[in-house]
Amino acid sequence: IRISKPANFASHAFIYSAAPAHLNQVVKNHTLLHFARNTVFENETIFYQKLGLPYIVPEQREGIFEFENLHSDDQLIDNQYIKGIIHAHSTYSDGRHSLAEMAQACQNKGYEYLVISDHSQTAFYAKGLTADRVRLQHAEIEALNAKLKPFKILKSIESDILTDGSLDYTDDILASFDMVIASVHSVLKMDKTKATERLIRAIANPYTTVLGHPTGRLLLKREGYPIDYEAVIDACAEFQVTIEINASPQRLDLDWRWIRKAIEKGVWLSVNPDAHSIKGLEDVKYGIFAARKGGLTTKKCLNTLSLNDLENYLAKRRAVRF
8 A cells, every 4th residue: 555645646647557668768858757757737637648558457567568559449348348258158068057147147248258167088187068968958049049049159179189289179069169179188298499389289180260368377276288389379360269368266267478479379268257157257357358458359359240140250261171
């Protein structure tokens, strides 16, 4: 807690919200820190205006890339632009609430769609779905969609990426999904070369739509497995695979520092809660914090698309990949 006199509040709020590299940026022959200490201003927006700069949100004041493309008209991502939930679990695998309950919760929150992505069969510890249970879930999805229109549940799966980089079902089962999120959950101690090759093989699979939590990290518990980020991002660009920003506060993976690189390569990103309960749907906000810090705009975020636009995107992508 910091104490400030009212006259100095805006200055202190700016100084203590920014990293040294941001404060040391030189504008008009002086650093931002110099101006903040020697200029009276009512709020941070006016401060930037006085220096001829557009407002830079606190999340981006790191001195890394926020001074690039300052006058872009692209809209920075925010909660209000998220049209649907991608990546959530139900009681079909290790979720706490039924498919119907998760869908109704999403609809109640104003979302247009839910991409349900329960675990695949190799994840036996999470009640991963066998092929027969996939068919059972798909039948329930179709019945629910008939009741919930215009809201829609899209058929998806969080398919384990196996040790050799293959996905966790035969092609006929993979073809039955609207989307496939490919994620690593086991054998996390590969070296960098093998881990990267494993991911790239999964990315190259034509059924892979989204690369889930790319490093598998658990914050404060487990380091992510080593990967060549550049190579993985390049592969996602080549094969039109979206990279997940897993919004779970235990993951926040893809790390925000690599979001800019993905955008530069033309890769789409998706802010996904990886929700295992209705309450878990709220974790989207943590992913938004990370996405804003990394500079993600609405133009490159998959779940800012409306249901109609998302389905069109998936159809066009499928036509290209197959």
